[in-house]
Amino acid sequence: MKAILNHPALYQAYQNAGGFFGARIKAIAEYLTLRPGMRVIDIGCGPGYILRHLPDGIDYTGFDIDEAYIAHAQRSFGHLGTFHCRRFDAAAAKEFAGADVVMMNGVLHHVGDDELKTTLADIRDVLKSDGVLFTLDGCYQEGQSRIAKWLLDNDRGEFVRDRSGYDRVLRDIFAKVQLAIRDDYSRVPYTFVIGVSQK
Numbered sequence: 001m002k003a004i005l006n007h008p009a010l011y012q013a014y015q016n017a018g019g020f021f022g023a024r025i026k027a028i029a030e031y032l033t034l035r036p037g038m039r040v041i042d043i044g045c046g047p048g049y050i051l052r053h054l055p056d057g058i059d060y061t062g063f064d065i066d067e068a069y070i071a072h073a074q075r076s077f078g079h080l081g082t083f084h085c086r087r088f089d090a091a092a093a094k095e096f097a098g099a100d101v102v103m104m105n106g107v108l109h110h111v112g113d114d115e116l117k118t119t120l121a122d123i124r125d126v127l128k129s130d131g132v133l134f135t136l137d138g139c140y141q142e143g144q145s146r147i148a149k150w151l152l153d154n155d156r157g158e159f160v161r162d163r164s165g166y167d168r169v170l171r172d173i174f175a176k177v178q179l180a181i182r183d184d185y186s187r188v189p190y191t192f193v194i195g196v197s198q199k
């Protein structure tokens with residue numbers, strides 16, 4: 001299953017079928033303000049499908065370290081934004097400084113605390129003073145459905161946390177962190193944590 005998800009179109013089909021992709025669209029609509037002209041950086045953009053659901057007129061740049069995902073994104077959505085097969089690091093933060101929004105959909109749970117703190121510090125540097133980091137991830141929660149827990153236990157990401165685990169790592173770098181837990185977003189039982197963080 002995990003190997004199958006490395007294929008961009010099959011990954012997206014799985015996201016659609018479970019309602020996990022719909023969850024991203026709902027969370028962005030509910031927790032993030034996007035306006036034409038805003039500079040948006042999407043770290044761990046995967047095959048790039050979210051770009052179809054963002055407002056016209058935003059200036060979108062996607063980063064991912066997976067070549068197949070970025071090749072697919074460039075082929076399918078290269079007319080709507082720019083994609084880089086590149087790790088988002090301090091050099092990228094300098095090069096792309098002045099972003100209004102950084103989004104990380106389903107990425108924090110792929111990165112361990114030490115590496116994540118470095119990446120979050122780079123994100124803090126790339127954002128404007130009033131810029132926003134938007135994050136969405138699977139989340140452990142006491143009393144959650146067994147299906148949700150099983151999916152999280154078997155996720156490709158090895159660093160699924162509970163709410164306090166995400167809160168801790170985000171607060172280490174960002175002054176303002178707001179987290180919301182949602183278990184009503186997907187077709188398949190699942191617990192999401194949505195984060196909105198600012199300097």
Ligand SMILES: C[S@@+](CC[C@H](N)C(=O)[O-])C[C@H]1O[C@@H](n2cnc3c(N)ncnc32)[C@H](O)[C@@H]1O
Pocket residue numbers: 015024043044045046047050063064065066069086087088104105106107110111119
């Ligand atoms: C679960 S996928 C999420 C893809 C997409 N954002 C979505 O919503 O479906 C996580 C992605 O993060 C990427 N990733 C993990 N660490 C990264 C890093 N340091 N820089 C860029 N991409 C990274 C992986 O290659 C993978 O494509």
